[in-house]
Amino acid sequence: MxxxxxxxxxxxxxxxxxxxxxGTDLSVLLADAAVLRDRVDAINITDMQSSxxxxxxxxxxxxxxxxxxxxxxxxxxxxxxxxALQADLLGAWALGIRNVLSLTGDHPVLxxxxxxxxxxxxxxxxxxxxxGTLNGGHDMSGNELKGATDxxxxxxxxxxxxxxxxxxLQIMKMEKKxxxxxxxxxxxxxxDLDLFEKFMKRVEGLGTxxxxxxxxxxxxxxxRFMNKNVAGVFVPEHLIKEMTETxxxxxxxxxxxxxxxKGMKDLCQGVHVMAIGLEKRVPMVLDxxxx
Amino acid sequence: xxxxxxxxxxxxxxxxxxxxxxxxxxxGICTTFCSTxxxxxxxxxxxxxxxxxxxLIVKKGVVPRQCSEKVMDCLxxxxxxxxxxxxxxxxxxVQVVARRFPDKRVIPALDTxxxxxxxxxxxxxxxxxxxxxxxxxxxxxxxxVTRCAKGLLNGPCGGAQEGKCEVSKDIPCAWQxxxxxxxxxxxxxxxxxxxxxxxxxxHPGRMVGEASKPLExxxxxKDYYPFVLADW
Numbered sequence: 001m002x003x004x005x006x007x008x009x010x011x012x013x014x015x016x017x018x019x020x021x022x023g024t025d026l027s028v029l030l031a032d033a034a035v036l037r038d039r040v041d042a043i044n045i046t047d048m049q050s051s052x053x054x055x056x057x058x059x060x061x062x063x064x065x066x067x068x069x070x071x072x073x074x075x076x077x078x079x080x081x082x083x084a085l086q087a088d089l090l091g092a093w094a095l096g097i098r099n100v101l102s103l104t105g106d107h108p109v110l111x112x113x114x115x116x117x118x119x120x121x122x123x124x125x126x127x128x129x130x131x132g133t134l135n136g137g138h139d140m141s142g143n144e145l146k147g148a149t150d151x152x153x154x155x156x157x158x159x160x161x162x163x164x165x166x167x168x169l170q171i172m173k174m175e176k177k178x179x180x181x182x183x184x185x186x187x188x189x190x191x192d193l194d195l196f197e198k199f200m201k202r203v204e205g206l207g208t209x210x211x212x213x214x215x216x217x218x219x220x221x222x223x224r225f226m227n228k229n230v231a232g233v234f235v236p237e238h239l240i241k242e243m244t245e246t247x248x249x250x251x252x253x254x255x256x257x258x259x260x261x262k263g264m265k266d267l268c269q270g271v272h273v274m275a276i277g278l279e280k281r282v283p284m285v286l287d288x289x290x291x
Numbered sequence: 292x293x294x295x296x297x298x299x300x301x302x303x304x305x306x307x308x309x310x311x312x313x314x315x316x317x318x319g320i321c322t323t324f325c326s327t328x329x330x331x332x333x334x335x336x337x338x339x340x341x342x343x344x345x346x347l348i349v350k351k352g353v354v355p356r357q358c359s360e361k362v363m364d365c366l367x368x369x370x371x372x373x374x375x376x377x378x379x380x381x382x383x384x385v386q387v388v389a390r391r392f393p394d395k396r397v398i399p400a401l402d403t404x405x406x407x408x409x410x411x412x413x414x415x416x417x418x419x420x421x422x423x424x425x426x427x428x429x430x431x432x433x434x435x436v437t438r439c440a441k442g443l444l445n446g447p448c449g450g451a452q453e454g455k456c457e458v459s460k461d462i463p464c465a466w467q468x469x470x471x472x473x474x475x476x477x478x479x480x481x482x483x484x485x486x487x488x489x490x491x492x493x494h495p496g497r498m499v500g501e502a503s504k505p506l507e508x509x510x511x512x513k514d515y516y517p518f519v520l521a522d523w
Contacts, residue, residue: 078441104448107440107458118441125445126488158449165467166451172482173446180486188449231452 003042003070003099004152007184013211013270014291015072015186016282017044020055029060030067032279037069039283039291042099044072044186044272051078051111058092065096072154073097076105081121082130082140089134093149101154101186102127102177125173128153128180155182157210159190159199160232171202178208186272188232189215191239193263200267211270214260216278216285217253220244254281258288265289292408293321293381294415295328295401300339306398307340307347307375314373315340315400316366316388317353318380325415327401328379329353336379336400357384359503363391370395423492429481431472436489438465444487 006013016036018029036043043064045057061071073092075085089100104124108116122130130140137148155177161167174185190196190212200210215233217223220243223235239256246252261271271291275282307313315333322328330353337349350373355362357380370376375396378385382403389397405417420437426444427434436442440458447466450457454467473479 104441104443106450109440109458120441120443121491122488123441123443123445124448126486129486156449161449162452163454163467165454165470166447166464169447169466169470169482170449175483176445176486231450231457 006041019046047074051106062095072099078105099152132181154184158188158232184209187213189213209269211272212264257285261289294404294407310375312348313375315377318357319355
């Protein structure tokens, strides 16, 4: 079943995410993808996450289609103007890519080429609109395409925005994204299910599909790092304590993630698991969560 | 105002090195007010350049503004046999001087930074990128094109932490400021406007409009700027 079919079937969705590395060696990435293949509805391939220069998402997505995996092409507006974005989307369609996740993208100063030109000609909202335009057989300037795309557009939302203003703005932008064509949302990592439930109550009227984000915790140190540095991610102290005190880090990591996935089953329409190097543990998490 | 910053003296010295007679030319508007190209700075640069060059003949002056060819007319006689003009203006001024005196070497003494204001004494911040299509009327007077690090038009990215921009903890998230401003004004609905896309301004910036007002003689300028042509 393709990701679109899964989405339309109403089943509880499971997606995962892999980030290409720096260099041309894809052996680890493809092995990780093989581990995930039969357990998820789609795999996101990130677009130079954290603004660190890596192999681009598009060719990696294409390689996943060769493996029978339905990829979600992550597209940020950081590096390409409207010409390049449209051109890549046409190319993605031709290479068998059917799903696109529209993101603004981190600022280049956060990455390893901090003085690169930040493009942001479009943003996550206008890019969604452009995907709809290409699907409708035209480009942004109204020129007719010989052969249109039929891409499934998705977007992101950060339910953990840490101020009232930030959260209100996230939800307003989410509404805009839906109007611009977003068919599903993947969220930033969630560790507090109560907060997430409140968020879901606020957005349930929007009638869209939300896949709650889960990041596998490697260590207590990683949790503290994310609390300090990753916007909208907050790992509560009791989880940090569990990671610190455990004698079996792998088991605790899997238990925590599985607990979150289980909790989300009643709150939203799917989960988006970001394993960040721990892809081989994802099947364990899904087993334990009963998926 | 155009905000500028002086180049390293070493770099200016290197550019001045081939010449024996130079004119150091300040500008009476922006660079005077941001203390990079007014009479004090002209004096200081003259001192710095002559400190290591006994042979260097320097003439100093400040014109009302360098971004006007009409104002440049007053330099015709003064610039005479000077081989090079060190301009302490923004990039506009430097280019107007260069066009007015095509046979002289024009040396920029400043690096033009941005269009901005002095937020606190000595702290200059960028406020406008001259995008050519002002949105301030719908954003509570806070420019997202300039003050959002990504120039976003449809609301914030997800990168802010505690109300600060992801590029620096010293910069407030422009969109959260816009949110607070619009909320205060009861205009939060503006945030629900349809999808906004900014078209790139055409290159080069060119506008056909009214001609500039005639210059009413330098005497009037002198009333406003008593230091004009200070050294002459």
